[in-house]
Amino acid sequence: MEYLYYPGCSLETSSRQYDESLRAVFRALGLKLTELPDWNCCGATMYMSVDETVSLAISARNLALARQNGFGDLIAPCSACYTVLLKTNRFLRENPELKAKVDRILAEAGLSYDLTVNIRHPLDVLVNDVGVEVISLAAKRSLEGVIFAPYYGCQIVRPERGFDDREFPTTMDTLFEKLGAVSVYFPLKTRCCGGMLMTTFPDVALQLVKDILDCAVENGAQCIVTTCPMCQINLEAYQNRVNKKFQTSYRIPVIFFTQLLGIALGCSERELGLQRNFIPLGEPLSTKSSFQVKESRQTRDEIC
């Protein structure tokens, strides 16, 4: 199978490990990823809050390019891109007047868009197109001993009714449990991490990040597995500031779901960009050996 891939700005820089590990996972499963040629920024939430028509047109340029390349499915791994591209489709489908405006703007760039591109999240593709069974057959090592908090963040499940529940998604839980990992009770799995508030109102965002870290650590997670570049950076890079502000001592690894999946599929540390994470994974998750697994199982028993 072949998919068209829209990386998004974050995956080019601050979340390069997401890009690397996504490509590695698809390679390991024998799927082909083709990067959308000359893609542009989707506009994120910030463009939308200033100028709606232009932000929709800019985001529609990517969809028009995808159509030009003859693809019906476009993979967008960043939650913000995923939501914005979905939203563009919905707004244009439901509002002919807006569609006409956007068409006129797109025509200036020599493009046209017929509303037929489907936006897919890689988690959706992996679980619903490839299937958990197939992935577990392709797995080279078991994730036994891994105790993780599945953190979906807000924008891949909301506002649209997408591939999973909007408040209590389970796709990631099912996938990794099949591979041998254990997911902890984690009611904050779709709680907001604050997103750009970390820059504009840091006090509010730090509180949100602390709530999520509290919940994961108290429930015994060894690591937080996420699907969103913004969540990853807020939860990982700002742990020090949370610790300073709230007198806590958190040091919990936050990895992308493709990185954890890549470990199961036998990809190397370099391929998955694990060296780019600030907080290294503990022993049970190390890509090098599997004999540590038993030790961590004990920890799990202690916790349960």
Add this chain to the structure above:
Amino acid sequence: MNDRNRVPGALPLTERELRRTFLEQVQFVPGGDRIKRCLQCGTCTGSCPVSYAMDISPRMVIALFRAGEIEKILRSRTIWICASCYMCTTRCPQAIKITDILYALKRTAMDSHLYPDRFPVYLLSRNFIHIVNRYGRNSEVLLLIRYYLRQKPFELLRLLPLGLRMLRKGRASLFPTRIKEVKAIRKMLDASKALELPREKGQAEYAEEMVGYRAVG
């Protein structure tokens, strides 16, 4: 009047003008008319992870909007604190698109220059748009530098260690990537400006009816 003069860059705007701008914005939201169905149940406020930091709760936003106090909403912290997590939209029993309505309010506030240039969200969005329009893609480093230089220059020093760590890990690039067809983006922007200018009359009238404003005056 004193209240009005507190925010620099503010224009003495009447409720009527603000209302018109807002209605123009809200009519493009699919299902934007459902705002008239609000029951004032407060599910939005209860679901919001950041409502504790807001001065006006999401429920009150709709109440004030109905009461004709739109300026109060526009001057509140609320619309800027929303992190777009869509929890309220998902849970609203009347299927009101609260997040999208807050976007429409943000655009109204920016259109009406109700905020000073250095207001955080406004400043960040402006710089973001500047970068995207120029390069076609966002550059996080450039965005944060531009933002903090105008907002809180000393914060940059505090962020320096984090920035260096990101650079060392290969997670930051000092130079933005420019897409090949930046020209296409420019053309699109020019085209949209040409489209924006003649504001179609009669639209706001229709929207007024749509959101049930007629009944409340």
